[in-house]
Amino acid sequence: GAVVSQHPSRVICKSGTSVKIECRSLDFQATTMFWYRQFPKQSLMLMATSNEGSKATYEQGVEKDKFLINHASLTLSTLTVTSAHPEDSSFYICSPGLAGVTEQFFGPGTRLTVL
Amino acid sequence: GQNIDQPTEMTATEGAIVQINCTYQTSGFNGLFWYQQHAGEAPTFLSYNVLDGLEEKGRFSSFLSRSKGYSYLLLKELQMKDSASYLCAVLYNQGGKLIFGQGTELSVKP
Numbered sequence: 001g002a003v004v005s006q007h008p009s010r011v012i013c014k015s016g017t018s019v020k021i022e023c024r025s026l027d028f029q030a031t032t033m034f035w036y037r038q039f040p041k042q043s044l045m046l047m048a049t050s051n052e053g054s055k056a057t058y059e060q061g062v063e064k065d066k067f068l069i070n071h072a073s074l075t076l077s078t079l080t081v082t083s084a085h086p087e088d089s090s091f092y093i094c095s096p097g098l099a100g101v102t103e104q105f106f107g108p109g110t111r112l113t114v115l
Numbered sequence: 116g117q118n119i120d121q122p123t124e125m126t127a128t129e130g131a132i133v134q135i136n137c138t139y140q141t142s143g144f145n146g147l148f149w150y151q152q153h154a155g156e157a158p159t160f161l162s163y164n165v166l167d168g169l170e171e172k173g174r175f176s177s178f179l180s181r182s183k184g185y186s187y188l189l190l191k192e193l194q195m196k197d198s199a200s201y202l203c204a205v206l207y208n209q210g211g212k213l214i215f216g217q218g219t220e221l222s223v224k225p
Contacts, residue, residue: 034212043202043215044158093157097212104148104204104213106157 003027006094006107013084014115021079021110023094029074032097035067037090038109044093050077084114119216121203126222127193135188135219137203146206148213149177149188153199161188161201190221198223 003026013019023033031052036044048064050056050071058064068080081088094107119139127133139147146165150158162170164179164186176189190197203216 043218044204044213046212046214049212091155095213103160103163104206105160109157111155 004094004096004105004107006092006110008110009108010111010113012113012115015085016083018080018082019084019112021081021092021094021112023077023079023107025075025096028096030077030096031074033071033077034095034097035069035077035079036093036095036106038093039090047079049097081112084112086114088112089114119203119205119214121201121216121219123217124220124222126224127190129193129195129223129225131193132189132191133193133221135190135201135203135221137186137188137216139184139186139203139205139216143207144181144205145208147177147179147186148204148206149175149186150202150204151199152202152218158202193223195223195225197221 005024007022011019033050035047037047038044046059047062048056048058048069050069052071052074056069066082071077089112091109091111093109095104121137148163149161151161152158161175162177164170164177167179167181169176169178174191179186200218200220202218204213207214
């Protein structure tokens with residue numbers, strides 16, 4: 001199956017700082033990357049869809065100026081949480097959109113804790 | 116709408132069989148996935164259904180009825196390691212956008 005990595009796996013930061021999360025596809029090229037977040041005891045919620053070489057599309061209620069997404073290459077997509085606050089503490093997971101593939105792969109996730 | 120409903124939690128006994136139901140109301144349906152997720156980890160793929168019927172894979176089976184907007188995941192010969200959250204997700208379009216249910220927390224007791 002497709003191999004997806006995320007870095008960092010865990011990050012703790014102070015309120016007001018920005019945090020960048022990288023998602024890499026290691027053995028394939030992903031023109032589309034989905035970003036999800038998961039709060040404790042809840043399911044995955046789609047935040048945004050990044051497309052290589054174009055602007056990301058955001059789900060309703062997700063602030064595009066707070067969650068900056070960059071998809072500069074076919075193997076790397078980044079999510080930057082700007083001016084993080086404690087309510088942004090969550091598990092962030094990326095998943096490549098692979099046309100014609102019926103098994104959806106996920107990165108291992110990044111646990112963000114904002115103090 | 117895209118409401119996807121599944122029970123919040125279930126409990127079963129080791130060695131038994133458990134069925135986790137999922138109902139959905141979504142336009143543009145293009146398939147349904149079941150995932151297993153252990154605490155602190157990313158989801159792992161269990162099954163995919165796009166046509167009506169039963170898909171069997173070892174101890175796990177998944178059923179789909181498109182006309183009823185209904186699916187279930189069947190786990191046989193339950194083991195303690197099967198204690199996890201089980202997520203039902205509907206594929207919204209061919210681009211891979213998944214809408215998830217709230218997940219079912221399964222506890223397997225000895």
